[in-house]
Amino acid sequence: MKDMILKVRNLKVHFPVKGEILPRVVGHVKAVDDVSFRIGYGETLGLVGESGCGKTTTGRAMIRLIKAQAGQVLFEGKDILQLGKQDLNAVRKNIQMIFQDPFAALNPRMSIGDAIEEVLYIHNYGSKQARRKRAAELIETVELNRAYLSRYPHELSGGQRQRIVLARALAVDPKLIICDEPVSALDVSIQAQTVNLLEDLQKHFNIAYLFISHDLSVVKHLSKRIAVMYLGKIVETADSEELFAHPSHPYTRALLDSVPSIDPDMKKERVLLEGDMPSMTEQGQGCRFHSRCPNVMERCYHEEPQTIDVGGGHAVDCHLYAVE
Amino acid sequence: MTDLALDRDKMKRKGRFARFLKQLFANKMARFGGTVIFLLFLLAVFAPVIAPYEYDAMNLPEMLKAPGFGNILGTDEFGRDVFSRIVYGTRISFTVGFLAVGISLLIGTILGALAGYYGGALDYVISGITDIAWSFPVTLLAIVFVAALGPSLINMIIAMAIVSWSGFARLVRGQFLSLREKEFVQAARVLGMRDRRIIFRHMLPNALAPVIVLTTLEVPKAIIVEASLSFLGLGAQPPTxxxxxxxxxxxxxxxxxxxxxxxxxLMIVVIVMGFNLFGDALRDTLDPRLKD
Structure with a gap:
């Protein structure tokens, strides 16, 4: 098997729910429940799912912005969740994160140049002159003019800011970037530019991405592999093309069917989901998708499905594929 | 390119600040309040030049003289020139106002920042103390402290600072709580920055605007408390x-x-009005959303 840059094993993030009257723990929101995946060097893993399914929490728990209850996050063999402060900062140099809202991701009181140079400074990069030079290089790497170095965030557009955020992340030469819905807040035309830029940078610097998004078309374009998440759990993982060609989990099928087609004559049987995602606190027994599943069986009500390999690196958590 | 890059911070900062001042002084109230504060400040600085007499120069034959030629605001029971005493008194008001507020600003900001940034048990303890301090009437508590420490100018300043930091602590804590969740602060953490750098470089500058406003509004309050305590004989001792x-x-x-x-x-009215008008204008400029 090829070397993996990141292996996440059985990651769990549970938030305690306190009682309304007494501050005692009455239950847990299982935001991330037993999530495992792996990412190879220079490879993109797309993590898709609807709002509130735990995608963002997964990303944040991986770099300890949120505390995880259990599991392992192995970055080049080192478990991030177990590292001391010193080692953690060393690893963070290798893992960067891009946030959804480029308007909130930059300090409004710092010029773009200062923001990039600061990152170089805290990682002991050369002299002041060298840092200025590097900042100018970085900003050109993300295809922006050097003149922007003296601007403040409020003077830039969303797409430009997202590039700055990217330049800042690149300043530390990361091997992995967690992209948390990086294009969702942008206009469609700008989305394409940003996605292309991400692709170019990946080719150039051999960076791996964990690309978190709810937008399937973007994920399809970028990712080598895709993991579909539902209610805190990954329900299907496959290579991008395989997943789109043969979606196996009923949830994935519904998700793919929700992507609008540009061909008006194409009539297909659409699987439509009814209802909302059930509350994360009220998970009972069985498969967590059973309340909305079009293929629900007796078994789904009381037995949680195991991960089943349907061949070609395609894994599904569904009783439909269980071999008796 | 390097020259351009080197100059850019200076130019930018200056441009921003100049724009801010222009905006601020477009406000009539800011102009008026600012002028009052400025003139009174000059009065305090140049007191020895402006005052015709020493503030403690007694002249018993001239006692209780009505305002007029020679003593424009009259004389007191010891024949001291009231105008000269008032001019020197400006120094006391400014000193006490700025020192007391400065110290409480420092205490309040540090405690508020710690509570807001670290949260948890530390926040619980600091917030508890802050709420207790907040619930006491300032003047009353200051009287208790001065009574315990003994009446003098320094003790009064200390007492006022001990009593009035809670407003700053609450404000800064609230600012930090909301800033902590901002993505640029999270990004700073991901980029491997230390707590100290995040607090001082990323959070404090963004928490400052309302703190500055509160400061300008706290100074006149402190001046009133000082006058009240001195009126009660608990502050500055004669002949100050x-x-x-x-x-x-x-x-x-x-x-x-x-x-x-x-x-x-009348002087107390004027100085308090000056600070309040200026503070209100400052708030309107720094945070237009708060405008009524």
């Missing part, structure tokens, strides 16, 4: 010419020589 103390000494002669109390009282 605090406005409150002058008013107190004049109260026995209110019928025969009302000018002794009236003029320092």
């Amino acid at each position: 010419p605090s406005w409150g103390a002058i008013m107190n000494s004049g109260k026995s002669y209110l019928m025969e020589a009302p000018w002794i109390s009236i003029f320092p009282g």
Whole structure:
């Protein structure tokens, strides 16, 4: 098997729910429940799912912005969740994160140049002159003019800011970037530019991405592999093309069917989901998708499905594929 | 390119600040309040030049003289020139106002920042103390402290600072709580920055605007508390010419020589109004959303 840059094993993030009257723990929101995946060097893993399914929490728990209850996050063999402060900062140099809202991701009181140079400074990069030079290089790497170095965030557009955020992340030469819905807040035309830029940078610097998004078309374009998440759990993982060609989990099928087609004559049987995602606190027994599943069986009500390999690196958590 | 890059911070900062000042002084109230504060500040700085007499120069034959030629605001029961005493009193008001507020700003900001940034048990303890401090009436608590420490100018400043930091702590804590969740702060953490750098470089500058406004609004309050305490004899001791103390000494002669109390009282009104108008204008400029 090829070397993996990141292996996440059985990651769990549970938030305690306190009682309304007494501050005692009455239950847990299982935001991330037993999530495992792996990412190879220079490879993109797309993590898709609807709002509130735990995608963002997964990303944040991986770099300890949120505390995880259990599991392992192995970055080049080192478990991030177990590292001391010193080692953690060393690893963070290798893992960067891009946030959804480029308007909130930059300090409004710092010029773009200062923001990039600061990152170089805290990682002991050369002299002041060298840092200025590097900042100018970085900003050109993300295809922006050097003149922007003296601007403040409020003077830039969303797409430009997202590039700055990217330049800042690149300043530390990361091997992995967690992209948390990086294009969702942008206009469609700008989305394409940003996605292309991400692709170019990946080719150039051999960076791996964990690309978190709810937008399937973007994920399809970028990712080598895709993991579909539902209610805190990954329900299907496959290579991008395989997943789109043969979606196996009923949830994935519904998700793919929700992507609008540009061909008006194409009539297909659409699987439509009814209802909302059930509350994360009220998970009972069985498969967590059973309340909305079009293929629900007796078994789904009381037995949680195991991960089943349907061949070609395609894994599904569904009783439909269980071999008796 | 390097020259351009080197100059850019300076140019940018200056441009921003100049724009801010222009915006601020477009406001009539800011101009008025600012002018009042500025003139009174000059009065305090150049007191020895402006005052015709020493503040403690007694001249018993001239006592309780009505305002007029020679003593434009009259004289007190010891024949001291009321105008000169008021001019020197400006120094007391400014010193106490700025020092007391400065110290409480420092205490409040540090505690508020710690509570807001680290949260958890530390926040619980600090917030508890802050709420207790907040619930006491400032003047009353200051009286208790001064009574315990003994009446003097320094003790009064200390007492006022101990009593009034809670407003700053609450404000800064609230700012930090909301900033902590901002993505640029999270990004700073991901980029491997230390807590100290995140607090001082990323959070404090963004928390400052309302703190500055609160400061300008706390100074006049401190000036009033100072005058009140001195009026009660708990602050500046005679012959120190605090406005409150002058008013107190004049109260026995209110019928025969009302000018002794009236003029320092008017000065308190003017200085407090100046600061309040300026503070309000500052708030409107720094945070337009708060405008009524």
